[in-house]
Amino acid sequence: MKPRFVGQPIKRKEDPRLVTGASAYVDDIVLPGMLHMAVARSIHAHARIKSIDTSRASKLPGVRAVVTGEEIAANCGQLPAAGDIKNMKRPVHHPLAVGKVRFVGEPIAAVLATDAYVARDAAELIQIDYEELPAVTNPEKAVQQGSPILHEEFSDNVAYSFGWENGNTEDGFSKADTVVKQRFINQRLAPVSMEPRGVIAAIRMPENELVVWSSTQVPHLLKTQLGLMLGIPENRMRVIAPEVGGGFGSKLNVYAEEALVGYLAKKVGQPVKWIESRRENMAGTIHGRDQINDVELALKKDGTILAMKLKVIADIGAYYQLLTAIIPTLTGLLAPGAYRVPALKFDLVAAFTNKMATDAYRGAGRPEATYLIERIIDIAARKLGMDPVDIRRKNFPKPAEFPFQTSGGVFYDSANYEKALDRALEVADYKGLRKKQAELRKQGKYMGIGFSSYVEICAMGPSIAMASGGWESGTVRIEPTGTVTVSTGASPHGQGQETSFAQIAADELGIDMENVTVLHGDTARTPYGIGTFGSRATAVGGTAMYLALQDLKEKMKKFAAHMLETTPGNIEFEVGKLVMTGTARSVSFMDVVTSAYVAKKLPPGVEPGLEATRFFEPSNFTFPFGTHICVVEIDEETGEPKVVKYVAVDDCGNVINPLLVEGQVHGGIVQGISQALYEEVVYDENGQLLSGTLMDYAVPRAHDFPMFELERTVTPSPVNPMGIKGAGEAGTIGSTPSVVNAVVDALAPLGVTHIDMPLRPEKIWKILKLGRAS
């Protein structure tokens, strides 16, 4: 049966409710008797809490409860943190600070009131007497002796050290004709989902069940962890992720406020709501990146890479959130990028500093790797006098070499790096661009062309590499009336799997997409699952559904064979019916469904009903790849770099819905360009957050970008039966270095070899002025 839906740019089933305002995000949910929580937070980066006076807040009319750290510590577990890294220091992390605060925005007390305005008023009335302590915000200083120590139960701020070596690095360096070195700063970013976080909790009868609505990417994990924290048996917990307004990794977590809302709802016996303000979001929702990468690359004079040394200092902030410890370790896995790097030595030190925790932000540890390898290879090309295209081509493994074991310690599943590069060169008209650049240079203008031939790690799984399992679940039920309900353990929040999963189910069963409903994000309506992150929902979750569909098809074939008096091997699916191969004989889809439910004439050994659940455990990650080419022009007067052309050729394996893939790539590219040019979370030396609002933190705007030119190559993944690699993070991972490479290329005539991100106009302006002066 030829696919009717898979591969087509089908508009989303999600959208009618979203474009009409009918959808319900957490803040849109109102429950009878609902109270509102507000949180009093630390104004200091590092301080002892000498006393907390809640009396004025408690007396404010409308206030129902005020809680502080001791009460919560006595009644609620600590925040969970994954990672089993050797010698990892595990500091105490209560939902509300006890005794000491370690970053600006750390929750200290929570107020419950009948009205959200009153709750905020009351939080302001809480008097906290602090004894300020010296803060440390520089991770290199934090791990030195004499630094203020965040967690006094430990002797220093080294959260953990970690490292490994694959191949013989020293041997590679000893044989090198040239060695290039560079320090790269991968600055701290804020995820800034447009919907801030939000939580509602309510005790529901008759089971005394705690129902939690949270703007989360991981409802099942949240159910397990909140149950443990609050001492509620998991079978009396239900978590619902309603409409979720973006996550980008920031909602792949278990936060203090989720526990506080749950605790308070239980304590007062009324529903409780908390909606994060944007200021709270900037200070108290996880940040991303924040690594210093010292890279050395050894090469032969023809550009062949021999070995690489990578030292990473990760500034992880004051505490671990869920995946804080794990993210920087991923950087080592992907450090060789799309190249044959025979030996790699990776050393990582994670430092506690007086800042919010870093954790998974779109790409999560891999953008850092892609940035450093794509930058250092450009630096090497310039030193060797090679074209950036030639040095990349020289070091690509060939398609026949896959699965390809890298010195990062992973097996790349499948790829044709050269094909994507060649297509990008063609689309961008590389020769023409270089010609134009030469002409502009003659006129004293600065135009640069930047490359990024990235690879990335997607479809997370497998479980062996994941803290809490890397599988995913899917249930398919064909209802007695013939409509189909799919429920997935993944938890999409904008990616569009209500549509893409329906495309798959409809094609597999030969029915119309309108007859398929996809449920997600409610632990009571879906099988236990892991969630949506790491570009995994379709490649892993979609595969679980696909396997369940195969089970149902096999079962339906048995019913059809019984009805047509043949064997199941002679039955195939067509649109609306099951046909006996090579004959005109068939039974309708509906007749088979009816037969399975009325169960009067069951085939021998076959159970009634049409429902199947499967759990898919992937054997490996998938490794999407591609080449991005960025062209920038720099305003000589202001130093402002402008992206004037952007070509992306991505390969995410087989595609279910090209419209959705395109959307993922668009958004990813913009987030990546924005890291290169605009965004940075800034703390001053005292640990005060200077980028605490959207006035100060530069989320990019529509006018910052041209229209992108996108193309795809298709190299199916062998890791899952549909050959999908995943598309959620490629844009972000691929784009950042292409932009920086372009700006450095533009400024190369001035002798510039590197500039740290974000490439703000003033940095470039200074270079232009100094360059001219010299």
Add this chain to the structure above:
Amino acid sequence: MDVKITINGKLYEKDIEPRLLLTHFIRDAAGLTGTHVGCETSICGACTVLAGGLAVKSCTMFAVQANGAEILTIEGMAREGEMHPLQESFWEEHGLQCGFCTPGMIMTCHQLLTRNPSPDETQIRGALDGNLCRCTGYQNIVKAVQSAAGKMKHRRGAAAGD
């Protein structure tokens, strides 16, 4: 304070606190939750509504300032079950992903197309500068506005020909 505010053609008369933000009046007093709050500082534009035909950030306007005004929100865009061309085009062009910014985006675009029925790409991008989207990279939003502009022109043409 007593206020009378008309939202999507329906009059809401309420006794409110003077500090109540217009966005909370719309969301809580009128129960129209399609208008979202994303930053509370008028930067992100998720709360954009039309007040007397003018796009305003309802998170930084007091409800009392809207006393007597006619407000149009996303819920008022579809007519008799038929989507507004902007809503249709956002759908068709995949101009949204998580959907949180979409109502504000559509209201801003509505003002743009009222003022300038045939905006070019630069004008569209400029008009969207008060509305942040973190999902789409604005690419398909620009396409959606172009498509909606075409549809609206066509419909006006058809109406004029009647």
